[in-house]
Amino acid sequence: MELLKQMILEKGIVLSKDVLKVDSVINHQVDPFLMQEIGKEFAARYSEENISKILTIESSGIAPGVMAGLYLNVPVIFARKRKSLTLVDDLLTASVYSFTKNETKEISVSKQYVQPEDRILIIDDFLANGQAAQGLAEIVNKTGASIAGFGIVIEKAFQTGGKLLRSQGYRVESLAKIQSLKNGTVQFIEDNLEVYNI
Ligand code: 5GP
Numbered sequence: 001m002e003l004l005k006q007m008i009l010e011k012g013i014v015l016s017k018d019v020l021k022v023d024s025v026i027n028h029q030v031d032p033f034l035m036q037e038i039g040k041e042f043a044a045r046y047s048e049e050n051i052s053k054i055l056t057i058e059s060s061g062i063a064p065g066v067m068a069g070l071y072l073n074v075p076v077i078f079a080r081k082r083k084s085l086t087l088v089d090d091l092l093t094a095s096v097y098s099f100t101k102n103e104t105k106e107i108s109v110s111k112q113y114v115q116p117e118d119r120i121l122i123i124d125d126f127l128a129n130g131q132a133a134q135g136l137a138e139i140v141n142k143t144g145a146s147i148a149g150f151g152i153v154i155e156k157a158f159q160t161g162g163k164l165l166r167s168q169g170y171r172v173e174s175l176a177k178i179q180s181l182k183n184g185t186v187q188f189i190e191d192n193l194e195v196y197n198i
Pocket of ligand 1: 126130132
């Protein structure tokens with residue numbers, strides 16, 4: 001997705017060879033037009049999949065998730081990372097190790113929002129080692145609902161998440177695939193080039 005790649009090149013800050021900061025458009029301040037285009041793109045890629053719900057994770061998955069939900073005309077659920085006073089009964093949970101925060105958290109979704117007949121699109125902002133994605137898939141799989149695939153805004157293809165999910169047979173659609181962040185530079189994998197973990 002050209003607009004997204006352009007934004008990453010213009011506004012992204014390479015923090016290390018593993019971490020990209022895009023706080024000015026995705027992770028802290030949000031660019032609504034960019035999010036709208038991201039939502040349209042996910043909706044177009046999954047338009048034939050009879051998606052009934054989107055599942056994402058707070059907080060940075062919510063904006064792209066909601067925009068995709070708008071264009072697919074389906075509700076959007078976000079997994080919570082913190083216990084909430086109002087989120088009390090019948091919870092589906094999974095443990096997720098956070099790559100950027102170096103900690104393990106239990107994520108949870110109320111059972112009432114995912115039904116066995118649902119067809120779920122899982123959306124997140126980044127795909128690194130796939131821990132968040134696996135946790136969300138684990139939650140869906142506990143309900144008997146099916147997973148149509150993953151919609152990832154930025155996949156860091158030099159980390160293991162994409163390979164892991166694809167090896168499990170999941171469809172993974174990433175709007176920007178980064179090959180390397182070495183030397184403070186963002187290098188993309190072109191859309192038609194299926195080269196991972198180089
Ligand atoms: P994973 O679970 O795939 O290892 O990591 C994905 C999660 O970690 C995403 O939800 C995202 O919030 C965060 N994350 C991983 N890598 C990056 C990165 O390079 N930049 C930012 N901003 N977040 C990241």
